[in-house]
Amino acid sequence: MRAQVCSAAGEAAMARGRYEQAQSEYEEALHLAYEVGAHAEAPFLIARLGEIAYRSGDTPLAEGALAEADAEADRYGAVDARAFVRALSSTIALGEGDAVRAREECEAARDQGERTTPPPQFDAAIAHPDGRVTAAESTPRAGLPLLAEGLRRAVPARCAELVLATLTESVAVLLLAPDDPARAARLHWAATARRSGRPRSQPERAEADSVEDGLRTALGEQRYARERTAGAALTAKDVLGEVSAGERELGIAWP
Known part of the structure; x- marks a missing residue:
C-alpha cells in the first residue's frame, strides 16, 4: 500500500x-x-524514472532506464x-532525428497497447508520436490529422491538462509549417494557458522557444501579442474548433 501511495x-x-519530487x-x-516482492510493479516505476531523466534533458540516462x-x-x-x-x-528517437526508429517504436507501442486495456491517456500518448513521426516522414499536413484526432478523443475522455497541452502544442508546430501562423500562435498560447504555470520539460522548452521565435517573425510583435491574448482565453471546445477550422482551410481531411 505504501508503494502505491508513493x-x-x-x-x-x-x-x-515537480520532477525532483516525482x-x-x-x-x-x-x-x-522490491522489498515486498511486488516485482511486476517495478517496470513501470523504472520507466517513469526514465521519463523524468528525459524531461530533465539527460537522454542517455533515460534510454538506459527504459532499456x-x-x-x-x-x-x-x-x-x-x-x-x-x-x-x-x-x-x-524523434527528438534525436531518427524517424525510422521513432516509427518502429510507435508501432511497437501500439501493438503492446492492443494486448491490454490501456487508459484513455494511452491513445493520446500514441497520437502524439504518431502525428509527429508522420510529419517527419512526409509533411506537416500529413501528420496534422493524427494529432487532431488524438485531441478530439482526449478532450471528452478528460485526459490530464498536460496531455492536452502537449497535443495542442504539437498541432501548433505543424500549423506553423504550412503557413498558418495566427492560428498556430493562438493554439500555442492556449496550450501554455492549460499548463497553468507548470514548467515545460527541457525538450519541450527548446521547441517552444523556437516556435515563439518563428511566430514573432511571421506575425510581427503587435499581431503576435494579440493572438497570444486570444489564444490564452480559448477553452478546450474552442481549441477543437480552431483545429478543425485549420484543417478545413488547409484542405486536410481525416482519412
Whole structure:
C-alpha cells in the first residue's frame, strides 16, 4: 500500500512538473515494491524514472532506464509498462532525428497497447508520436490529422491538462509549417494557458522557444501579442474548433 501511495504521489508531482519530487516518490515506491516482492510493479516505476531523466534533458540516462524497464517488463509480463516504454522511446528517437526508429517504436507501442486495456491517456500518448513521426516522414499536413484526432478523443475522455497541452502544442508546430501562423500562435498560447504555470520539460522548452521565435517573425510583435491574448482565453471546445477550422482551410481531411 505504501508503494502505491508513493507511486500516486509521483504521478501527482509529474502532472505539476515537480520532477525532483516525482523522482523521490518513484524511487521510494520502487524500493518498497522490491522489498515486498511486488516485482511486476517495478517496470513501470523504472520507466517513469526514465521519463523524468528525459524531461530533465539527460537522454542517455533515460534510454538506459527504459532499456532496464523493458527487460523487467518482459521478465514479468508487464504489457502496460512495455507499451509505455515503447511510446516514450518513440518520442526520444524523434527528438534525436531518427524517424525510422521513432516509427518502429510507435508501432511497437501500439501493438503492446492492443494486448491490454490501456487508459484513455494511452491513445493520446500514441497520437502524439504518431502525428509527429508522420510529419517527419512526409509533411506537416500529413501528420496534422493524427494529432487532431488524438485531441478530439482526449478532450471528452478528460485526459490530464498536460496531455492536452502537449497535443495542442504539437498541432501548433505543424500549423506553423504550412503557413498558418495566427492560428498556430493562438493554439500555442492556449496550450501554455492549460499548463497553468507548470514548467515545460527541457525538450519541450527548446521547441517552444523556437516556435515563439518563428511566430514573432511571421506575425510581427503587435499581431503576435494579440493572438497570444486570444489564444490564452480559448477553452478546450474552442481549441477543437480552431483545429478543425485549420484543417478545413488547409484542405486536410481525416482519412
